[in-house]
Amino acid sequence: MKSQLSEVKCAVLTAASIALCIVLPMAFHAIPNAGNIFLPMHIPVLLCGLVCGWQYGLLCGIAGPVLSAVLTGMPPAAVLPGMAAETAVFGIVTGIMMKMIHTKRLLPDLYISLITAILLGKVVSGAAKALLFSAGEYSMAAWVSASFVTAWPGLLLQLALIPAVTAALEKAKLIPARYPNQRGR
Amino acid sequence: MDAVNGRGIYYSYDADCGGEPVLQNIAVLIRKGEFTAVLGANGSGKTTLARHFNALNHLQKGQLTVNELDVGDTSRHWDLRRHVGMVFQNPENQFVSLIVEEDLAFGLKNYETPEREIPQRIKKALASVSMDGYERHSLHRLSGGQKQRIALAAVLALEPDIVIFDEATSMLDPKGRSEVMGQMKKLHCEGKTIILITHDIEEAVEAENVILMNRGNILACGTPHEVLTDRALLEQAEILPPLAVQLYYDLKERGVCLAHCPLKKDELVEELCQLN
Amino acid sequence: MGNDIMGQYIAGDSVFHKMRGSTKLICFFLILTAVILTDSAAGFFLLFMTAAGSAILAGIGLRNIGKSIARLKLFFITIFLMNLFFFSSEQAWWSFWIFHLSPAGLEQGTVVVMRVVFLLLFSRILIGTTTPAELTGGLEILLSPLGVFGISTGETAMILSVAVQFIPILSKEADQIRKAQIARGAEFEGRHFWERAKSALPVVIPVFLAAFRRADELALAMEARGYRKEKAQRKRGRISIHLCDVQAIVLSGAVCMSQILL
Numbered sequence: 001m002k003s004q005l006s007e008v009k010c011a012v013l014t015a016a017s018i019a020l021c022i023v024l025p026m027a028f029h030a031i032p033n034a035g036n037i038f039l040p041m042h043i044p045v046l047l048c049g050l051v052c053g054w055q056y057g058l059l060c061g062i063a064g065p066v067l068s069a070v071l072t073g074m075p076p077a078a079v080l081p082g083m084a085a086e087t088a089v090f091g092i093v094t095g096i097m098m099k100m101i102h103t104k105r106l107l108p109d110l111y112i113s114l115i116t117a118i119l120l121g122k123v124v125s126g127a128a129k130a131l132l133f134s135a136g137e138y139s140m141a142a143w144v145s146a147s148f149v150t151a152w153p154g155l156l157l158q159l160a161l162i163p164a165v166t167a168a169l170e171k172a173k174l175i176p177a178r179y180p181n182q183r184g185r
Numbered sequence: 186m187d188a189v190n191g192r193g194i195y196y197s198y199d200a201d202c203g204g205e206p207v208l209q210n211i212a213v214l215i216r217k218g219e220f221t222a223v224l225g226a227n228g229s230g231k232t233t234l235a236r237h238f239n240a241l242n243h244l245q246k247g248q249l250t251v252n253e254l255d256v257g258d259t260s261r262h263w264d265l266r267r268h269v270g271m272v273f274q275n276p277e278n279q280f281v282s283l284i285v286e287e288d289l290a291f292g293l294k295n296y297e298t299p300e301r302e303i304p305q306r307i308k309k310a311l312a313s314v315s316m317d318g319y320e321r322h323s324l325h326r327l328s329g330g331q332k333q334r335i336a337l338a339a340v341l342a343l344e345p346d347i348v349i350f351d352e353a354t355s356m357l358d359p360k361g362r363s364e365v366m367g368q369m370k371k372l373h374c375e376g377k378t379i380i381l382i383t384h385d386i387e388e389a390v391e392a393e394n395v396i397l398m399n400r401g402n403i404l405a406c407g408t409p410h411e412v413l414t415d416r417a418l419l420e421q422a423e424i425l426p427p428l429a430v431q432l433y434y435d436l437k438e439r440g441v442c443l444a445h446c447p448l449k450k451d452e453l454v455e456e457l458c459q460l461n
Numbered sequence: 462m463g464n465d466i467m468g469q470y471i472a473g474d475s476v477f478h479k480m481r482g483s484t485k486l487i488c489f490f491l492i493l494t495a496v497i498l499t500d501s502a503a504g505f506f507l508l509f510m511t512a513a514g515s516a517i518l519a520g521i522g523l524r525n526i527g528k529s530i531a532r533l534k535l536f537f538i539t540i541f542l543m544n545l546f547f548f549s550s551e552q553a554w555w556s557f558w559i560f561h562l563s564p565a566g567l568e569q570g571t572v573v574v575m576r577v578v579f580l581l582l583f584s585r586i587l588i589g590t591t592t593p594a595e596l597t598g599g600l601e602i603l604l605s606p607l608g609v610f611g612i613s614t615g616e617t618a619m620i621l622s623v624a625v626q627f628i629p630i631l632s633k634e635a636d637q638i639r640k641a642q643i644a645r646g647a648e649f650e651g652r653h654f655w656e657r658a659k660s661a662l663p664v665v666i667p668v669f670l671a672a673f674r675r676a677d678e679l680a681l682a683m684e685a686r687g688y689r690k691e692k693a694q695r696k697r698g699r700i701s702i703h704l705c706d707v708q709a710i711v712l713s714g715a716v717c718m719s720q721i722l723l
Contacts, residue, residue: 008689011616011620011680011690014620014624015621016623019624019625019672020668023628023635027668047669055610055612056612059612066600067600069493070486073581076573172673174670175673241685266685267687270685273685277675278678279679281679283593283594291683343686
């Protein structure tokens with residue numbers, strides 16, 4: 001996808017994704033603890049990496065949570081470093097995977113990239129918390145609980161929503177079709 | 186000198202996949218200093234054509250020179266865009282900053298304007314759209330008409346020779362629309378070439394020259410009187426005639442014949458008074 | 462809320478207003494670290510004195526900031542209660558099913574709420590004394606190492622500037638989409654957690670489409686005004702550092718170190 005998007009467009013789409021990192025969580029703010037459960041901030045970062053490439057995904061992954069913390073106070077201080085590490089990995093890995101994977105069908109490309117990015121992001125975030133941010137206080141059980149048990153609705157949401165959003169963007173010709181000559185991807 | 190001279194222009198958004206052409210064998214001529222309206226219904230290709238004039242759409246087939254620069258030469262596109270400014274439909278989608286002066290400085294910095302000149306150019310541009318003193322204002326607190334005038338100021342800061350208004354009034358209320366139309370006429374009086382892209386026939390009436398488009402083709406080109414009083418032509422373009430023209434024909438069908446077909450309200454009043 | 466965030470800058474000529482955006486961000490991150498490390502009464506007292514002193518120096522009343530933070534009281538109550546009843550079952554005063562009211566839960570709930578309140582306090586002081594341009598300029602400097610990955614500081618600055626100005630626009634767009642969905646019968650104020658969660662979904666795809674559409678148009682407008690990535694490298698003049706910048710960083714560092722010792 002990224003190779004056909006102009007660099008100006010990638011830059012502006014990245015800016016829009018960073019803004020969505022702040023706007024989307026606000027849409028969920030009426031729901032208690034929605035941030036930890038639905039992970040609304042992850043969606044724009046994953047999409048940015050998929051569409052614009054790993055450099056822009058990385059920028060979005062770092063700037064999104066940081067700008068959100070500065071402007072709205074969310075994510076909370078204790079969560080920000082681990083989250084920024086996680087989302088940075090999301091942005092990088094989705095971008096790299098979309099460049100490397102070409103199954104000739106959009107959905108498998110998306111799912112392989114997303115699942116790889118999410119797993120690696122969770123691992124890096126857990127390692128960062130265990131070794132740096134909460135050294136000595138972060139256990140494997142806590143990691144599994146936070147990454148998968150509490151956040152499973154958010155993971156399902158990402159896996160369902162992101163392909164739907166990507167398809168909608170391709171249909172609206174806002175991003176170039178990954179496989180233009182294909183029908184019924 | 187011709188501001189715009191093109192022929193054989195062809196364009197398709199899905200050219201690689203053999204998609205339907207949006208522009209077919211277009212020939213266009215706009216002289217320097219003219220106020221030209223490109224009129225057509227939605228999907229007629231007018232915006233697609235306008236975006237060739239500043240090379241936002243790359244020329245696929247045909248020849249086109251704008252301000253004596255060859256649009257087919259991609260190395261000249263950056264130069265071209267300094268001479269051809271474009272104001273888009275939605276003012277909010279043209280701003281890169283929250284503060285007026287930062288947004289106006291954006292284009293000037295892109296063209297490497299010396300730092301010491303920038304404040305003066307911004308001041309001049311704001312004055313030309315009657316928004317003096319708005320440098321430190323927040324953009325999102327302005328009205329629709331004010332935002333569009335700031336978008337115009339951002340374009341004028343680069344001192345272009347040609348200004349294209351791409352449906353620039355369609356999202357504005359009547360007051361905002363009147364402000365922007367007033368700016369267009371003022372710029373025209375100052376010698377700039379104005380190209381108005383519109384589907385609103387009452388706006389096209391204000392121009393010196395009208396290009397009528399439909400389904401990627403140019404149906405007619407001429408003065409507003411020549412083009413906009415021809416009911417059959419407008420029907421082919423899927424556009425309703427101006428109100429004054431509709432009244433002229435309605436009166437004619439009821440046996441009341443006016444000496445000339447008016448285009449505007451005051452012309453109609455004049456013709457009706459002459460009946461007595 | 463988008464306009465609320467962007468409209469929080471209060472013009473002034475305090476020492477905070479004069480500091481560089483990058484300095485204020487560095488201080489903010491040092492204080493943020495201090496907030497994360499704080500878990501004692503003495504530590505919170507030190508944070509309170511730092512916040513009060515900062516607010517006075519910045520010329521911003523603590524009362525005004527307090528009012529804006531007080532609007533989030535429902536959120537504070539929620540996180541307090543979640544920690545109170547779910548944090549620990551050891552030496553519980555009362556237990557029922559998965560709910561355990563314990564001293565550790567009470568302490569944890571209090572600490573977490575206090576941390577969030579202080580973070581919001583410092584965040585408000587930062588954005589009250591820093592224009593969006595200074596904020597993005599500061600972030601640009603801090604993100605300049607990304608240049609090794611092919612994104613120039615000029616381009617980073619542009620992206621951040623555009624992101625900040627998109628926030629109120631997309632926020633308004635999301636609100637309009639919500640209202641349009643309500644007009645079609647969607648319910649956003651359901652009583653149950655999952656009802657509310659489900660109701661947020663029909664907003665997400667349209668918001669993305671709207672955001673990408675705007676980005677598409679803005680990219681065209683930027684190209685029309687001569688923007689080119691290869692020219693986006695900023696010419697940075699000499700960076701002047703004032704005494705107040707140094708003092709602020711040293712003081713913030715001292716607060717952070719104190720939390721380690723307390």
